[in-house]
Amino acid sequence: MANLRFSALTTAQNRQAIPVAPPAERIADYYGIYTFNKETMRTLLSADAYKRITEAIDNNARIDRDIADEVANAMRSWALSKGATHYTHWFQPLTGSTAEKHDSFFDLASDGKAIEKFKGSALVQQEPDASSFPSGGLRNTFEARGYTGWDPSSPAFLMDNGAGGKTLCIPSVFISYTGEALDYKTPLLKSLAALDKAATAVCQYFDRNIDKVIPTLGVEQEYFLVDKALYVARPDLVMAGRTVFGHQPARGQQLEDHYFGSIPPRVNAFMVDFEFEALKLGIPVRTRHNEVAPGQFEVAPTFEEVNLAIDHNALLMDLMDKVAEKHSFKVLFHEKPFAGINGSGKHNNWALATDTGINLLAPSSKPKETLRFITFVVNVVKAVHDHADLLRASIASAGNEYRLGANEAPPAIMSIFLGETLTKALEDLDNKSEIALNKGDNVYYKLGLNRVPALIRDNTDRNRTSPFAFTGNKFEFRAVGGGANSASTMIVLNTIVANQLVQFRKDLEAQLEQFDKKELAVVEVLKQYYRASKRILFEGNGYSNDWVAEAEKRGLSNIRSTPEALNVYTQPDSLALFERMGIMNHAEVEARYEIELEKYIKNVQIESRVMGDLAINHVVSTALKYMNQLTSTAKSLVDLDMVNEAQPVKGIIRELSSRVVTIKKNVEAMIDARKRANNVPDTTEMARLYATEVKEYFDVIRYEVDKLELLIDDEDWPLVKYRELLFVK
Template identity: 45%
Template sequence: MSEKLTDLFAIDVFNEATMLERLPKKTYAALKKTIQNGEDLDPSVAEVVANAMKDWAIERGATHYSHWFQPMTGITAEKHDSFINPTSDGKIIMEFSGKELIKGEPDASSFPSGGLRATFEARGYTAWDCTSPAFLREDAAGVTLCIPTAFCSYTGEALDMKTPLLRSMEALSTQATRICKLFGHDVKKVSPSVGPEQEYFLIDKAKYLQRDDLIFSGRTLFGAMPPKGQELDDHYFGCIKERVACFMKELNVELWKLGVTAKTQHNEAAPAQHELAPIYATANIATDHNQLVMECMKRIANRHNLACLLHEKPFAGVNGSGKHDNWSMVTDTGKNLLDPGKTPHENIQFLLFLSAVLKAVDLHADLLRVSAANPGNDHRLGGYEAPPAIISVYLGTQLEDVILQLIETGEAKSSKDGGKLNVGVHTLPELKKDATDRNRTSPFAFTGNKFEFRMVASSMSIGPANTTLNTIVADVLSEMADELEAATDFDLAVHDLIKKTLTEHQRIVFNGNGYSQEWVEEAERRGLPNIRSMVEAIPALVTEKAIKMFEKHHVFSAVELHSRAEIMYETYAKAINIEARTMISMASVQYIPAVIKYTKRLADSINAIKEAVPDADISVQTSLLKEISSLLAAAQTALKKLQKLVSEASSINEIDKMAIFYRNNVFPAMAELREPIDALEVLVDKDLWPVPTYGEMLFEV
């Protein structure tokens, strides 16, 4: 880097510093009120902002602008328009109006809508989200001014990930502010603060391009484990390879220029797996930033002849990838409402917010589960890697002790202290221990002053998870505020409410090993749901309980919830259909022909030996030929079965039934086809094997 990082950071962002420099004071003040207080945006303010934004972008080399939005595909979308407008003398001028800033019009019927938009009802709108700053993106297309926007239908329903998130943030702020004011605090706004950790794999691009399964589905549908996997734990936090380090260096610079606070980078547990973690930001900005992180990872990997895999389980047999969503609530005065302080047992406000979160998670575990559901996550959740499919909350020994005191005696008198840690070497410093350990098997863990929701899928937007978290907590806070506002003795009422809430929802707290079979059995005894697949999770979106809650806080209407359920069923069915068809193609035109070629080579070898040395021992060749022929026959049988089931699935008209059929019938048949092909991989001559193996992809970067 030729520039200082402090000078480079956010250089491509139309942020507060840039606005303060380029906007008139009155315009800047008016826009700040809209951003901070949610006041309506004056069109005249938008006109001035648009002109300043255009001048800034053009000075930086921009020729086009784009409304950058997040439809329900899970990725971003954009349409580029140039700044040019013709003049009467045959020349052009560069213009960008407030109307163009505020509103765009993509084709709404061409995005997933769950029935909200038909092909003949195409109109949809993008609306400027002024709370998330515009930015410049430079790529092969040149420099483009990207304007973060929400996306809605002509009839007003949300068609994106951002609109419900923004609604949920308002709901959480409204209810959390009510609670803060009851404690005597002058709080005008409470914002969810989010830090999403992003896990990903990097493999050689040339090898990636030889694997149709990676190209079409994002994961390997076939592949035998190499002799070494992750069992030595030598990749986790290990020395970063130079080729990967070059990628990480360029990724950091690109993200820093975009104002993304990329902080931590390291090797993850599986070979070829890595992680990037940012510093926390307000939920909608963190969501935008995470989308940029994923986009930049893919684009920059390509420059280094690498392929970035964001799928939750690109390789069977080693850890998959997730996205740990660190969530907390912060007031406009800078107070983290989930910070327990040095003496949590005395921090009544914290204990109330803590109990609200516990109740929300207990009551709406099914909604949290579906907020993290996608087809790829079915391979990861509950598969003896972080985390299990059962939702529980880890609090640690300190908070669990405080809660037990409150439940058993009605009063908490002490908090456990972490103390000091002496490692037994005089030259090493004495360390201050945290008051509690960590638990990587917990799907929803308290980690000091925040909750870490560890179920979110690595390829997903974090929008749905945070929308759900914000809303379920807002709903519980609303009930609590109603009760406390009506109380004649606030101190007594809040004490009784905390004890009552913790007692009723203690079952959600679990500090043990979430991977164990004993926990599965214990969770069942406690009545906690164990939702093993995406298809099983989807109905939670449209229960009477869910609809009532989301409508109460104006986050989703019943129509919007039903549309999202339909989209999820359709997404699952299409994803498994693509995977199954890819397996059929690969088995038919790559694997089976390669195996047949090898069996012919074996047979020719046997016949040649017999002819040359009639009494020679050919038992090894014969045994190998029989074994391979048997596996080949099994593969062909499984292939025919899968073809038949995919054909049956296509004739099902109702999308939910189709998704269920794919889950219950096609998905297991895919595993049946994979088994003999993977077994053949370790028997067939490597020179004849048609695709790169796991060993070549995971270790040759």
């Protein structure tokens, strides 16, 4: 029987790029054609219905059932005209992926005649079986009823089924029969409303024309591509999403030649294809490039309103998976699919925009606007400082645990980079009670190359080692994992900033009683905030050991394990915060804590099982066969009176035997540790045991297996190697 690895390699190496044709000459001709957006609604709805639905979208107005009926009729007609046969409420349960239950537009009338039907009641509400989705103890498994509810602020869209016909997907919230949120969207929408209210109230001190603040988000998505045949030949990738074994190739990313390099033809064809499909769905993808690690790439969209950006990112990941199948690729979103090289993040670029077209995080040369800008920046800094551990909890997962603190990822220590210019402005504010933030004229580089147009120098650098960095007109939260739902992080960030802005108003009102001028009162409050939170600011190398020591001196947390990080959710301050801001009640927060712990346990458990299976049934069995071959060789050499020549062979046999014994011993110990953990009734304690007693065997087993990869004949090694997974495209 041929080695599966070499069979997969032959298949992968013989593939060719699939030609991809654009849907039309101009993007404008097909952008959003599969979305039931405002433009489509304007043409299909009555003027009154359109006005009322846009009021609901823009200003959170209530949608009456009669309007829902009209929208449903228009949506049905539009979907059928595009080839749709089914509809579904598309939602984001706490599994970490999206969910959908398709219902046909087809129905039978009382006379048995076939009709196409879609009422407003079906648009507004559906009932998926909630018992099979995680609830964290909010519901018993035998209590199945749950509801999905239409979110009109995120346009419905059409998803190609891939086998003829399309499905109308309606973005929705998901709640239990008793009303608790069982999804990401419900608390996200509440956090956005809370932040809008709090930020607008603060804006009123500076500009009475501002009536609404819209948090915006741009999600940069990193991912790996692996040929499908190579992927299938690696059970660990299939089961766990990452490689539990694999020796470093001679060439990895050390030459730094992959970043922004020429995109391989097959990969480029895949990118072009999924971008066409994304643009049809109204996902504004703009950027594609090679990332630092071989086999790693990135896609980035234009900024959007946060809720829509998160829906689009979840949809994009699903779309990439489907298009990858067409091109015989598998997309890896795991935070650390390969040891020793860069993992994948989901960089969340977050800002605050007003209904008057102002970015509240954009510097200005006008004094009044500058004070407003500094006000929002300092309040964000104060919010992150006061709730750094909660922000850390929002990015905690089994996958991100491998990535945080590695060379390419921000450390688990939450810190903020503001840049030299902004930091100096805050120091001047603290020391002189004035804001010396002068944008000034553009500064140009003098390159001595006349034919090259003048290049403008930004007034602040970028720091890729900072988990939460100011990048000129937004904050970039770089520590979010590549496979995560960004809603988890945005719920926390929106909530803590909203809470801080509410507190700012209280503190400002108290200061206004002591100062004649409002500006002086604002400056005084900001000075107090800056002094109380400046320890979280760090401009240096966040990857260095010096920063770890410095952070400890400053009293900043360095929470390394996922169970420890998640525990922050259940602390009294966290529970009170979410309830006070109207985002989640205690039961909902505690349920999410339980769900995240269970996901962590299951992920580590799967990795442990895959590791044991591969180690014993693939690696050890191969090593024993190879030892048998070497034993025959050594015996033949001795029989030929070539004793000296047989010694190196015997040495290899001894090393193989020693490593096999170590692997078997540690796999058995790992299984015993897993059994002990599984018998613990308390989820918190079970997660702790998986994080400490089960995972402690991972590196030991991996070390021995990776050494065997170097010892055993390449033609006998059963697992696709890193050099093949990363470089065969």
